[in-house]
Amino acid sequence: MIGLTKIIVAGFKGRMGATAVDMVLNHDGFELVGVYDPVATEKNLNEVAGYADQNVPVLTLEQVPDVTPDVWIDFTIPKAAVANTKFALEHHISPVIGTTGFKAEEVAALKQLSKEQGVGGLIAPNFGLTAVLMMQFAKQAAKYFPDVEIIEMHHDNKLDAPSGTAIKTAEMMAEVRAQKEQGNPNEKETLKGARGANYDGMHIHSVRLPGLIAHQQVQFGGVGEGLTIRQDTYDRVSFMTGVALACEKVTAAHELFEGLENFL
Incomplete structure (x- = not known):
């Protein structure tokens, strides 16, 4: 699968996370190399209803670097998303964050970290x-x-x-x-x-x-x-056009942006 963008979806147990999983699985240019949710008890996505034919590991944070992802999609909760974004940047994974509720000082610190690491990312309040x-x-x-x-x-x-x-x-x-x-x-x-x-x-x-x-x-x-x-x-699938666009472009960036308009 050379040339495919390797993606992890965090928060795959939620409605937006599940929608993101479907988008990645159905996108010709993407490869879903793992999913993450700290409350998940499954070891593989094929244990979840509707994904019986998929062989995608449910990862711990320690296992994430082993699958060498390019992009981290995050639809979790603010407290978790801040830590997840920091983790992704520190491991040179480009974060695409749809979780809202970040504080201004948190975004500022993450932007500084992204510049230090030279890793592109996006925090978007809305991907529609x-x-x-x-x-x-x-x-x-x-x-x-x-x-x-x-x-x-x-x-x-x-x-x-x-x-x-x-x-x-x-x-x-x-x-x-x-x-x-x-x-x-x-x-x-x-x-x-x-x-x-x-x-x-x-x-x-x-x-x-x-x-x-x-x-x-x-x-x-x-x-x-x-x-x-x-x-x-009217349907959460409408957000996925913007998420896919961000995943296609974010790895070419070298800083963390706010707002999808930066990639349009």
């Missing part, structure tokens, strides 16, 4: 191409409409709020938006939290309901007009 476009469009609109609020909606099992996508959107808008505290300065919350979280004067509202996957609306208001930019994810 429509989500990337939504963030780019919102950034353009924020130049002209400083009055804006973000409503992000996800399934009820999501661990972090606001979502990484919402925070990234707010960060991107803050780069070009005129400083303004959104809302009436004299308003009073009769129920604490009614106005949502505040990021640089912009309000972010998080909705968590069963039946949802990932959705975000960026709503702008102007004098006599309004603009709504909305993105909807």
Whole structure:
């Protein structure tokens, strides 16, 4: 299998991790050389329902270097993902991280480590191409409409709020938006939290309901007009186009990037 990109998927027991496993197995340019999950009791992927014909080892961290992977795909939880990213960079494996909830100082430290190691990587709050476009469009609109609020909606099992996508959107808008505290300065919350979280004067509202996957609306208001930019994810498979793109390009990089737009 010379020429194939050798990939490990961390968090393969979760929904996004399982979707990533399927993507790698069905991609002509990739080879799944192992899967990892600290709570897994299986020794091989063929012990998992639906993968009876696959011979892919379930690895411990100590075993990972033995299969010489090129890329580490991570859909785990923030605490684990930070340690996993550090491990990958230290072992010259390019991380492609879809886990959200990283702290700014954690990302900064990982970026520094990637430069020291000369290993490329990507942390992306969202791998959906429509989500990337939504963030780019919102950034353009924020130049002209400083009055804006973000409503992000996800399934009820999501661990972090606001979502990484919402925070990234707010960060991107803050780069070009005129400083303004959104809302009436004299308003009073009769129920604490009614106005949502505040990021640089912009309000972010998080909705968590069963039946949802990932959705975000960026709503702008102007004098006599309004603009709504909305993105909807109906199936987790939509994220895999971006994950595959990152896996194809990340090994040619020499630093850790934030956001899929860096590889588009």
